[in-house]
Amino acid sequence: xxxxxxxxxxxxxxxxxxxxVIMGTGGACWLxxxxxxxxxxxxxxxxxxxxxxxxxxxxxxxxxxxxxxVLPYYLHNYKAFGKMTILGEFLAIASVxxxxxxxxxxxxxxxxxFNVFLHPTPNSMMFWDIVSLGxxxxxxxxxxxxxxxxxxxxxxxxxxxxxxxxxxxxxxVSIHTVTAFLYSGLAARPFWLTAILAPxxxxxxFSAGPALLILLALVLxxxxxxxxGKEAIEKLAEIVTYAMCINVFFxxxxxxxxxxxDIPEHVxxxxxxxxxxxxxxxxxxxxxLSIILAVVSLVLLINPRTRRNxxxxxxxxxxxxxxxxxxxxxxxxxxxxxxxxxxxxxxYAPTAPELLISLAIYASGLLIITGLYKIALEVRGEIKT
Amino acid sequence: xxxxxxxxxxLAGLTALGAAGAASLKALAQHAEGPSVTVGLQGxxxxxxxxxxxxxxxxxxxxxCIVACHRVHNVPSIPIKDDExxxxxxxxxxxxxxxxxxxxxxxxxxxxxVPVLCNHCNNPPCTRVCPTQATWKRASDGxxxxxxxxxxxxxxxxxxxxYGSRSFNWxxxxxxxxxxxxRDFPTRMRGxxxxxxxxxxxxxxxxxxxxxxxxxxxxxxxxxxxxPDSEVRQLLREHxxxxxxxxxxxxxxxxxxx
Amino acid sequence: xxxxxKIVLGIGIxxxxxxxxxxxxxxxxxxxxxxxxxxPTTSTQCVEATDYMRVSHMDLLNQWRDIVVREGxxxxxxxxxxxxxxxxxxxxxxxCHSNKAEFCDACHNYLAVKPFCWDCHVEPKKEGA
Numbered sequence: 001x002x003x004x005x006x007x008x009x010x011x012x013x014x015x016x017x018x019x020x021v022i023m024g025t026g027g028a029c030w031l032x033x034x035x036x037x038x039x040x041x042x043x044x045x046x047x048x049x050x051x052x053x054x055x056x057x058x059x060x061x062x063x064x065x066x067x068x069x070v071l072p073y074y075l076h077n078y079k080a081f082g083k084m085t086i087l088g089e090f091l092a093i094a095s096v097x098x099x100x101x102x103x104x105x106x107x108x109x110x111x112x113x114f115n116v117f118l119h120p121t122p123n124s125m126m127f128w129d130i131v132s133l134g135x136x137x138x139x140x141x142x143x144x145x146x147x148x149x150x151x152x153x154x155x156x157x158x159x160x161x162x163x164x165x166x167x168x169x170x171x172x173v174s175i176h177t178v179t180a181f182l183y184s185g186l187a188a189r190p191f192w193l194t195a196i197l198a199p200x201x202x203x204x205x206f207s208a209g210p211a212l213l214i215l216l217a218l219v220l221x222x223x224x225x226x227x228x229g230k231e232a233i234e235k236l237a238e239i240v241t242y243a244m245c246i247n248v249f250f251x252x253x254x255x256x257x258x259x260x261x262d263i264p265e266h267v268x269x270x271x272x273x274x275x276x277x278x279x280x281x282x283x284x285x286x287x288x289l290s291i292i293l294a295v296v297s298l299v300l301l302i303n304p305r306t307r308r309n310x311x312x313x314x315x316x317x318x319x320x321x322x323x324x325x326x327x328x329x330x331x332x333x334x335x336x337x338x339x340x341x342x343x344x345x346x347x348y349a350p351t352a353p354e355l356l357i358s359l360a361i362y363a364s365g366l367l368i369i370t371g372l373y374k375i376a377l378e379v380r381g382e383i384k385t
Numbered sequence: 386x387x388x389x390x391x392x393x394x395x396l397a398g399l400t401a402l403g404a405a406g407a408a409s410l411k412a413l414a415q416h417a418e419g420p421s422v423t424v425g426l427q428g429x430x431x432x433x434x435x436x437x438x439x440x441x442x443x444x445x446x447x448x449x450c451i452v453a454c455h456r457v458h459n460v461p462s463i464p465i466k467d468d469e470x471x472x473x474x475x476x477x478x479x480x481x482x483x484x485x486x487x488x489x490x491x492x493x494x495x496x497x498x499v500p501v502l503c504n505h506c507n508n509p510p511c512t513r514v515c516p517t518q519a520t521w522k523r524a525s526d527g528x529x530x531x532x533x534x535x536x537x538x539x540x541x542x543x544x545x546x547x548y549g550s551r552s553f554n555w556x557x558x559x560x561x562x563x564x565x566x567x568r569d570f571p572t573r574m575r576g577x578x579x580x581x582x583x584x585x586x587x588x589x590x591x592x593x594x595x596x597x598x599x600x601x602x603x604x605x606x607x608x609x610x611x612x613p614d615s616e617v618r619q620l621l622r623e624h625x626x627x628x629x630x631x632x633x634x635x636x637x638x639x640x641x642x643x
Numbered sequence: 644x645x646x647x648x649k650i651v652l653g654i655g656i657x658x659x660x661x662x663x664x665x666x667x668x669x670x671x672x673x674x675x676x677x678x679x680x681x682x683p684t685t686s687t688q689c690v691e692a693t694d695y696m697r698v699s700h701m702d703l704l705n706q707w708r709d710i711v712v713r714e715g716x717x718x719x720x721x722x723x724x725x726x727x728x729x730x731x732x733x734x735x736x737x738x739c740h741s742n743k744a745e746f747c748d749a750c751h752n753y754l755a756v757k758p759f760c761w762d763c764h765v766e767p768k769k770e771g772a
Contacts, residue, residue, distance in 0.1 A: 108538015
């Protein structure tokens with residue numbers, strides 16, 4: 001099946017070539033970073049985690065969101081999602097690989113990565129995060145291989161894969177819960193020290209992920225003869241709607257607790273994000289954009305007339321994705337460090353090499369998705385000639 | 386499983402998984418290095434430090450400790466503030482003790498420089514989060530130790546420390562070591578986290594920590610909390626002391642006489 | 644066979660790539676004789692026997708590293724002489740082997756071995772440097 005990713009028309013190879021160029025450029029930047037050190041990023045003594053780890057955090061959510069198609073189809077026999085599950089699983093694979101890459105480029109000593117396996121540390125959430133991510137990757141690789149292989153032979157998948165698929169459902173929830181635990185178990189960081197962080201992560205993951213899945217399905221429909229089916233798209237749109245409502249509700253809960261109790265060490269981080277603190281406020285315009293996009297997307301999604309209109313749906317999905325990316329992929333991580341535990345306000349903005357390396361990882365994820373989706377579509381005979 | 390390409394890939398994948406899993410299980414079973422978190426040590430030695438803020442204010446001697454520590458340990462002086470590395474330094478009183486910040490702080494403490502360093506907490510959050518036990522709390526004497534051979538530079542310990550005690554090597558430190566690196570202590574390389582280790586290498590030779598020795602008027606006192614007759618225990622009996630962010634439950638072992 | 648031209652070309656490229664290290668060595672006038680080590684003048688006896696050190700100094704150093712850093716013990720009793728040494732690369736070893744370039748590096752460079760100990764462990768300053 002893998003060889004199906006190695007054939008394609010001119011557009012396919014142009015797209016692959018474009019991605020490889022981005023990957024090469026970022027790869028060269030990373031080699032420079034490996035030699036000189038992480039000083040070439042915008043990180044500093046106070047803001048030790050930034051763009052890389054924020055992307056990792058966001059993408060774990062996208063990876064977990066495959067469960068939103070797997071659960072209805074396999075647990076509740078919701079047939080309409082039949083053609084979408086493989087897309088969700090392949091998206092999960094690409095996302096997890098991107099997550100691991102973002103961690104890798106953020107490490108000070110990436111050549112020592114195996115120390116995590118040579119010296120396993122059960123009291124560290126980071127250890128469990130790596131274990132759960134690795135396990136989730138293996139699960140999805142196995143599940144997608146077996147189910148797609150069976151589809152190729154026009155056979156039903158073997159019976160033993162069903163419990164493994166069912167395992168992937170709580171496992172998907174666990175990968176994002178553990179990632180939230182990385183943050184929410186730290187007494188040093190009051191901005192993250194909240195029980196609602198894990199539920200918030202899941203809610204935003206289950207909005208952004210399916211939103212992306214809708215967009216990917218519609219892109220595939222345009223460039224191939226893949227047809228997700230009107231019911232599948234509508235149901236996914238409903239899932240995004242409910243998840244986004246819950247997510248916005250959780251955000252409002254956080255805002256209430258912090259602002260009403262008015263404890264400085266909780267309020268100051270929000271002040272930094274939305275207004276600026278001691279001259280540092282580069283995230284404020286983006287935060288307000290995130291709010292506006294969230295509200296607009298909710299209006300479009302809650303109203304069934306706009307939700308069922310494909311043009312409005314596409315706009316709403318993009319709005320959801322961008323809004324949540326700003327929230328998780330920029331704001332959440334950086335704001336935990338500003339102000340610092342000593343009350344200092346540091347400046348953070350990703351540098352050009354940092355962004356190029358990140359772009360290269362995103363390109364590698366797109367490359368993986370391209371290859372995997374190509375295989376899936378070829379197996380189903382849905383490639384437009 | 387047939388001898389096809391797919392069969393080969395299956396077998397290769399299973400083998401890799403088996404090898405990795407076996408190595409990990411073996412390491413987990415041999416996890417005999419002792420706990421990385423020990424709350425409430427009951428051993429013979431528990432090192433602690435007492436800082437006399439008034440003596441520092443009187444003699445204005447903060448720099449002596451800092452220079453001594455940074456010299457003994459080849460700590461670099463990096464002019465770029467983002468990349469700076471410091472094991473012991475001073476913070477304003479209001480920043481070192483945020484719970485004591487208000488409009489009418491006593492004159493003698495307002496914006497007073499306070500020496501801050503790793504507190505070698507009894508319940509350290511940094512050792513709890515380290516994924517490789519490159520930092521751990523020694524059962525023998527309570528020092529929160531660093532293993533620069535094992536550190537993977539993930540900086541999770543820095544994130545977990547409520548005191549900002551730890552520094553990361555964003556670049557190669559060697560060019561920035563004033564006077565050049567000396568042989569009595571290794572430098573660290575770009576990519577690892579470092580912090581005060583209570584001069585464990587000097588304690589092993591029966592010496593006091595460098596910062597303590599540099600004080601001429603007893604501004605810093607170091608000793609064993611488990612010895613009821615030690616100087617630190619006497620000071621703690623006689624003086625009111627505060628610790629940084631004590632409400633977090635980290636049980637810091639650096640006490641400040643106010 | 645199909646695509647014979649491409650396959651033969653591919654095999655040829657593969658062989659060249661695999662043999663690059665050997666081709667590189669053939670083309671440069673590399674040392675053919677084993678390096679001559681400059682032995683220390685301050686002492687004739689090392690921490691352990693010469694044969695053992697020649698083969699296993701890396702094992703010894705790794706053991707020292709783990710004992711000093713993770714167990715906090717610093718005293719080493721030599722099996723050869725019964726003397727006690729401080730387990731320190733920069734001090735115990737390099738106090739005698741003070742010319743790293745003519746002792747350590749001579750063999751390491753010859754064998755293209757790049758131990759990264761020196762990223763952190765400080766070597767003695769050269770005379771007059």
